[in-house]
Amino acid sequence: MAILTLTINGEQVSGKDDESLLKIARQHEIHIPTLCHLDGLSDVGACRLCLVEIEGQSKLFPACTTKPQEGMVVRTDTERLKRHRRTIVELLASEGNHQCAVCVVNNHCELQDLAYEVGLQYVRFPYLYPKKELDATHKSFVLDRNRCVLCTRCVRVCHEVEGAHTWDIAGRGIDCTIVADMNQPWGTSPSCTSCGKCVRVCPTGALFEKGQTVAEMEKQRDFLKYIVTARTKREWVAEETEE
Amino acid sequence: MKPRVATVWLGGCSGCHMSFLDMDERLIELADKIELVYSPIADVKHFPKDVDVTLVEGAVSNVENEEMARIIRRNSKFVLSFGDCATTGNVTAMRNQFSPDEIMHRAYVELADGDPTIPSEFTTIAKLLPQAKPLHEVIKVDGFLHGCPPTPDQIWFAVSELLAGRTPELPNVYLRYG
Secondary structure (H helix, E strand, O other), rough: OEEEEEEEEEEEEEOOOOOHHHHHHOOOOOOOOOOOOOOOOOOOOOOOEEEEEOOOOOOOOEOOOOOOOOOOOOEEOHHHHHHHHHHHHHHHHHHHHOOOHOEEEEEEOOOHHHHHHOOOOOOOOOOOOOOOOOOOOOOOOEEEEHHHHOOOOOHHHHHHOOOOOOOOEEEEEHHHEEOOOOOEEEHHOOOOOOOHHEEEOOOOOOEEEEEEEOOOOOOOOOHHHHHHHHOOOOOOOOOOOOO | OEEEEEEEOOOOOOOHHHHOOOOOEEEEEEHHHOOOEOOOOOOOOOOOOOEEEEEEEEEEEEHHHHHHEEEHHEEEEEEHHHHHHHHHHHHHHHHHHHOOHHHHHHHHHHOOOOOOOOOOOOOOOOOEEEEEEEEEOOOOOOOOOOOOOHHHHHHHHHHHHHOOOOOOOOHHHHHOOO
């Protein structure tokens, strides 16, 4: 592990060579919008909202999966990036069925927050109104694919933290969808432990608790940091007693 | 001459107009400043010419809405998408996952209390478009007012700005969906 010095938005910062640009930026209180990233889960660069410009490179890089290099010059707030971020949010809106007015996480939704952040007045692309299925077969939770943005947080938390790997992605392109086990109703999944971690990490109203009404469900994400920290520090492992 | 203002109700629930009326005593102030030339709350049969500002509630859902949208555009200097249905399609567009035939069957046959009949030839109700669309997909829109419905404060702000001759640049606190 080495300490590197780089420049973000004209400010000289330092970070470890195994940290992502996103992590380094956040350590220095430089805001980069994200959707698929969640502290405690691996990064996959799926949503592309954290794209940054790197001097000397023509293409854009996702800050969550890009490692720093000595002397790197990074910009996170150019007009080009703002334009791209707004377009990404617009495409997410047009490709799903996001009716805020009837969503259980209205006013508690990360996609909605992002739309406000990028100043989304209207969507320039035609809405596609895809026909997506809702799975309410689980006794406690509901999967509403209409609200899913395919960030895969649920897939990752189930695999990496809970260890069940109930969730996965099936299909390609616009037909991509979240599936439980062998693409079966969630309620019949033998691997699901009903822990609810996927519900807690979902940024939108795609996963929610049964019995919640409009604008009622607030996601509590603190548990993830608690579990991941405890595991790292082996807080739950009993000390071996000397014989 | 006072600015000529119109409000129109397309494919929506009238919630935005209810919110408009919730401006309460500010309506009296508004009535002094504008001439309301067309609205569901005024008995005017035809959309007039030379309108300065038109607030359009609801998505474009049927052929009548579509025709009205074009008339509004022709006759208005400034068209404001009024609320989430006009801006995003919102709840009105939830029917877009089904065909108009399926929707008519559901509404007039499956859910009928008696006499399950689909109105013939669409003589009493306007023919549904294949999909309900936000207003800007049908006509050019000059401004957007979000919310389901927008709050009276938002409406007051937007209308006041327009009457002052400015395009309402809503502060982020007023940018909200749902």
